[in-house]
Amino acid sequence: MTTSAGPLPVADLTRLHEDLLDWFGRAARDLPWRRDASPWAVMVSEFMLQQTPVARVLPVYEAWVDRWPVPAALAAEAPGEAVRAWGRLGYPRRALRLHAAASAIVDRHGGQVPRSLDDLLALPGVGAYTAAAVSSFAFGERQVVLDTNVRRVFARIVSGTQFPPAAVTSAERDLGAALLPVRDAHRWAAATMELGAIVCTARSPRCDECPVADLCRWRAAGYPAYDGPPRRGQAWHGTDRQCRGRLLAVLRDAPGPVPKSALDLVWPEAVQRERALDGLVADGLVEPLAGETYALPR
Numbered sequence: 001m002t003t004s005a006g007p008l009p010v011a012d013l014t015r016l017h018e019d020l021l022d023w024f025g026r027a028a029r030d031l032p033w034r035r036d037a038s039p040w041a042v043m044v045s046e047f048m049l050q051q052t053p054v055a056r057v058l059p060v061y062e063a064w065v066d067r068w069p070v071p072a073a074l075a076a077e078a079p080g081e082a083v084r085a086w087g088r089l090g091y092p093r094r095a096l097r098l099h100a101a102a103s104a105i106v107d108r109h110g111g112q113v114p115r116s117l118d119d120l121l122a123l124p125g126v127g128a129y130t131a132a133a134v135s136s137f138a139f140g141e142r143q144v145v146l147d148t149n150v151r152r153v154f155a156r157i158v159s160g161t162q163f164p165p166a167a168v169t170s171a172e173r174d175l176g177a178a179l180l181p182v183r184d185a186h187r188w189a190a191a192t193m194e195l196g197a198i199v200c201t202a203r204s205p206r207c208d209e210c211p212v213a214d215l216c217r218w219r220a221a222g223y224p225a226y227d228g229p230p231r232r233g234q235a236w237h238g239t240d241r242q243c244r245g246r247l248l249a250v251l252r253d254a255p256g257p258v259p260k261s262a263l264d265l266v267w268p269e270a271v272q273r274e275r276a277l278d279g280l281v282a283d284g285l286v287e288p289l290a291g292e293t294y295a296l297p298r
Contacts (some may be wrong), residue, residue: 007159007178011217016157017188021210024191029054034190039113039138040071046133047098047125052089054197057123060087060250072103072111080296083285084252092242092248092271093283096297097125115139136186144176145189149196154179156200160217162226214279242265243276251286257293 008016020196028034031054033045044064048057064085067075074082079099086095104115107282113134120131131145151164154175165174170203181188199206207213218224236242246266251258269274277294287297 008174008215009072013179016179016212016215018209019186019211019215020191020195024187027198028194030059032065033137036065037137039115039134040069040247041057041065042138043101043113043126043130044098046093047094047101049091051091052093052129056089059090060085068102070111071105074099074102075106078298079166079284080287081282082297083248083296087252088245088249090245092285094125095153096284100124101126113138115141117143133189134275136189140186142180142182143182143189143269144173145193146172146176147193147196149194149200150176150189150192153192153200154201156205156218157216158210158220160224161228162218163228164225166229240272240276240279243269244270244280245296247280248275248285251294251296254295256294257289260292260294263294 007013031045033041045057045061048061048064068077069083077099082099083092086092090296091124104123105111108122110115114123115135117135119130120126120134121128126134129145129147132145133147135141136143136145146168151168151172154172155161155164158175158179174271179188195210195212199210207216207219210216213219227232247263250263250266263277264270264273267276277286281288284297289295
């Protein structure tokens with residue numbers, strides 16, 4: 001993979017900050033977690049937006065915060081209700097982790113999402129990215145926020161490569177820290193994220209609309225193609241993930257326990273179906289009950 005060409009000169013870095021923040025002020029999407037950047041709203045959005053497009057998240061997010069506007073409201077319900085409300089967002093273990101985080105917030109922090117980065121990291125399901133995002137967007141703290149979109153923007157503008165490495169590296173964290181402005185760091189994080197989401201996209205970047213195209217080293221180099229390890233997309237059709245989704249859909253839509261015979265009807269491959277069901281039970285997403293019936297966790 002092509003290596004970084006080094007940090008931007010101070011004058012270019014100043015322009016990068018100014019031009020990108022000015023563009024964000026004009027072009028930012030009107031998203032509900034930006035209008036209500038309360039710590040809980042931001043946390044819910046960050047859990048939901050992991051590996052899931054904004055368009056799919058919006059209706060689920062709005063229904064979720066309307067039903068559970070504070071952590072205590074969610075913590076008071078059964079974990080299965082979180083899984084049910086998660087709907088078809090995918091990766092439903094996120095729902096259980098968000099429920100567990102809400103319970104921990106109630107037990108440890110009096111129902112208020114903590115401000116401390118260490119306290120955020122200690123919550124169930126909260127990793128380095130989510131903790132930094134909540135700290136930045138909800139509390140205005142100066143944090144390096146590196147999601148997939150931000151990493152791609154930095155790779156192209158500064159490193160001159162089409163895509164970042166498969167996993168976050170220490171070099172990327174150092175670069176993110178070096179690019180972080182002294183003021184408005186939370187807006188910078190949102191702006192870089194927005195640029196990657198709607199302009200500097202993975203497949204069809206719209207460089208003619210980019211406010212910092214003239215600073216982009218990937219563009220200046222003639223858009224060299226990615227030459228790192230193969231980037232594999234995630235298959236869906238016929239996978240255990242699809243089977244798990246079918247089984248969960250039956251349980252979400254049912255008012256009570258579901259007999260095993262009803263679950264058997266949703267997937268033809270018996271071995272795969274049993275493996276998927278066992279996995280759902282092991283992950284705590286499904287609870288086996290008496291009489292060969294199953295339900296969401298209570």
